[in-house]
Amino acid sequence: MCGVIGIVHTDETLVNQSIYDGLTILQHRGQDAAGIVTCHNGRFFQRKDNGLVKDVFRTRHMRELIGSMGIGHVRYPTAGTSSSAEAQPFYVNAPYGIAMGHNGNLTNAQQLRKEIYTQDLRHLNTNSDSEVLLNVFAHELMQQHKLKPEPADIFAAIRRVHERVRGGYATVGMIADIGVFAFRDPYGLRPLIVGERENAQGKKDYIVASESVALDGLGFKVVRDVAPGEAVVMTQDGELLFEQCHDNPQYAPCIFEFVYFARPDSMIDGISVYKARLRMGRKLGEKILREWPDNDIDVVIPIPDTSRTSALQLAETLGKPYREGFIKNRYIGRTFIMPGQQQRKKSVRQKLNPVGLEFEGKNVLLVDDSIVRGTTSGEIVQMARDAGANKVYFASAAPPVRYPYVYGIDMPAASELIANGRTVDEIAAFIGADCLIYQDLDDLVDAVREGNKVIPCFDTSCFSGEYVTGDITPEYLAELERSRHGNQPVGDEPVGMTNVGE
Ligand SMILES: O=P(O)(O)OC[C@H]1O[C@H](OP(=O)(O)OP(=O)(O)O)[C@H](O)[C@@H]1O
Ligand SMILES: NC(=O)CC[C@H](N)C(=O)O
Numbered sequence: 001m002c003g004v005i006g007i008v009h010t011d012e013t014l015v016n017q018s019i020y021d022g023l024t025i026l027q028h029r030g031q032d033a034a035g036i037v038t039c040h041n042g043r044f045f046q047r048k049d050n051g052l053v054k055d056v057f058r059t060r061h062m063r064e065l066i067g068s069m070g071i072g073h074v075r076y077p078t079a080g081t082s083s084s085a086e087a088q089p090f091y092v093n094a095p096y097g098i099a100m101g102h103n104g105n106l107t108n109a110q111q112l113r114k115e116i117y118t119q120d121l122r123h124l125n126t127n128s129d130s131e132v133l134l135n136v137f138a139h140e141l142m143q144q145h146k147l148k149p150e151p152a153d154i155f156a157a158i159r160r161v162h163e164r165v166r167g168g169y170a171t172v173g174m175i176a177d178i179g180v181f182a183f184r185d186p187y188g189l190r191p192l193i194v195g196e197r198e199n200a201q202g203k204k205d206y207i208v209a210s211e212s213v214a215l216d217g218l219g220f221k222v223v224r225d226v227a228p229g230e231a232v233v234m235t236q237d238g239e240l241l242f243e244q245c246h247d248n249p250q251y252a253p254c255i256f257e258f259v260y261f262a263r264p265d266s267m268i269d270g271i272s273v274y275k276a277r278l279r280m281g282r283k284l285g286e287k288i289l290r291e292w293p294d295n296d297i298d299v300v301i302p303i304p305d306t307s308r309t310s311a312l313q314l315a316e317t318l319g320k321p322y323r324e325g326f327i328k329n330r331y332i333g334r335t336f337i338m339p340g341q342q343q344r345k346k347s348v349r350q351k352l353n354p355v356g357l358e359f360e361g362k363n364v365l366l367v368d369d370s371i372v373r374g375t376t377s378g379e380i381v382q383m384a385r386d387a388g389a390n391k392v393y394f395a396s397a398a399p400p401v402r403y404p405y406v407y408g409i410d411m412p413a414a415s416e417l418i419a420n421g422r423t424v425d426e427i428a429a430f431i432g433a434d435c436l437i438y439q440d441l442d443d444l445v446d447a448v449r450e451g452n453k454v455i456p457c458f459d460t461s462c463f464s465g466e467y468v469t470g471d472i473t474p475e476y477l478a479e480l481e482r483s484r485h486g487n488q489p490v491g492d493e494p495v496g497m498t499n500v501g502e
């Protein structure tokens with residue numbers, strides 16, 4: 001899950017610091033690479049590389065990122081490789097000069113790649129699906145045949161993008177000397193929200209970002225979420241224009257954003273992530289009371305960070321004490337989005353350490369938001385036992401993850417998923433828990449949907465195997481598994497156009 005951001009300052013103050021700060025707020029969506037492109041007098045200025053935001057941008061880079069509008073990206077690779085050549089935003093010079101950052105995953109990238117070479121006569125320099133998306137957009141904008149594009153031309157090009165592209169995409173781009181634009185796939189799989197604030201000159205500055213927390217942190221007020229299939233253009237002249245660019249959009253946001261990805265203090269599609277997680281905890285607690293009324297749980301312990309919110313409410317529902325039995329090393333990031341199983345496994349032990357007195361002689365219920373590869377749960381159950389727990393029970397606020405995810409979360413191989421082909425008892429045995437309780441899918445959907453009943457459904461593909469885009473075949477999944485199993489080694493990098501002279 002990557003994070004995207006675009007800002008236009010209409011009073012012409014520099015935008016670089018705002019984008020940097022926004023990317024820092026969105027860091028939880030991607031820890032592998034970061035990039036900023038700004039625009040000044042029709043020229044783009046770019047800095048991108050592998051690393052966290054604080055490491056990629058030094059003062060010398062920030063000084064050179066001039067201009068009052070810009071876009072930024074934090075990356076968690078889900079296609080291509082983790083090479084710095086695939087850090088975003090990407091850039092093409094024709095037409096006009098366009099830079100673009102993408103959150104999501106295209107499911108017809110291979111087909112588009114061929115079309116781009118053979119029909120559009122354009123060049124791709126990396127294995128990234130985001131570079132594909134940019135080139136489709138650029139080609140379609142070129143087809144409008146304008147010396148200077150109007151917002152209507154940008155919307156027309158995005159309409160064509162929706163016709164050609166399949167998959168998940170929340171995209172933020174910038175056209176030199178024109179402005180920032182953004183669009184969301186016709187299912188709204190990935191989140192995207194627009195905000196505005198008054199600047200010192202009494203004019204409006206505009207922002208578009210993956211999550212509302214970025215707006216909060218930078219002092220912007222929410223205008224609204226970008227609707228599925230919709231696009232927004234924010235010009236340097238101070239215009240903010242929305243247009244629906246798809247004939248048949250269908251709201252089906254990814255439910256995993258609410259389970260794990262998004263920050264709890266974000267609002268996505270009108271739903272408070274925090275409240276959704278509280279409801280997940282309550283529903284899971286009610287299930288435990290229903291199915292195991294005479295349980296002998298002494299204490300509820302969350303596995304930091306993400307499960308804290310649901311674990312708190314679960315404990316309250318059970319009427320059991322909630323204790324912070326694991327202390328998280330604040331300098332270690334999210335393990336699930338790290339590339340490579342070895343790094344993920346090592347990081348769990350470095351990241352979490354038990355407080356012995358919360359475990360000694362007790363029957364503990366450990367709560368996590370989800371169990372995906374079982375990297376965290378396997379290690380944690382053992383740590384609880386080593387710390388002296390009597391019984392170790394485990395609860396997951398999400399149902400078993402049994403199917404690959406194809407719209408922008410890196411779980412491409414069914415064989416990597418601990419719940420694939422295993423019963424709940426087998427999973428419990430695998431992670432070494434005395435008992436394992438999963439949330440039911442209907443309860444998860446209800447917990448999220450209660451926040452905004454207007455949303456008819458969610459993409460629940462990793463739990464249900466039902467893919468909302470309707471184009472995911474067993475052959476596609478087999479090829480995906482073959483190409484991405486275990487994450488591609490960085491040594492397989494394509495030779496991309498990298499930053500030089502740093
Ligand atoms: O079964 P697994 O493959 O281990 O994946 C699931 C775990 O990974 C995530 O934690 P992560 O450390 O990424 O982030 P967090 O600190 O936000 O909980 C998630 O919250 C689970 O704890
Ligand atoms: N997590 C994402 O949104 C990834 C975007 C894009 N597919 C990439 O791999 O760079």
Ligand SMILES: [Mg+2]
Pocket residue numbers: 303304305306307368369376
């Ligand atoms: Mg976690």
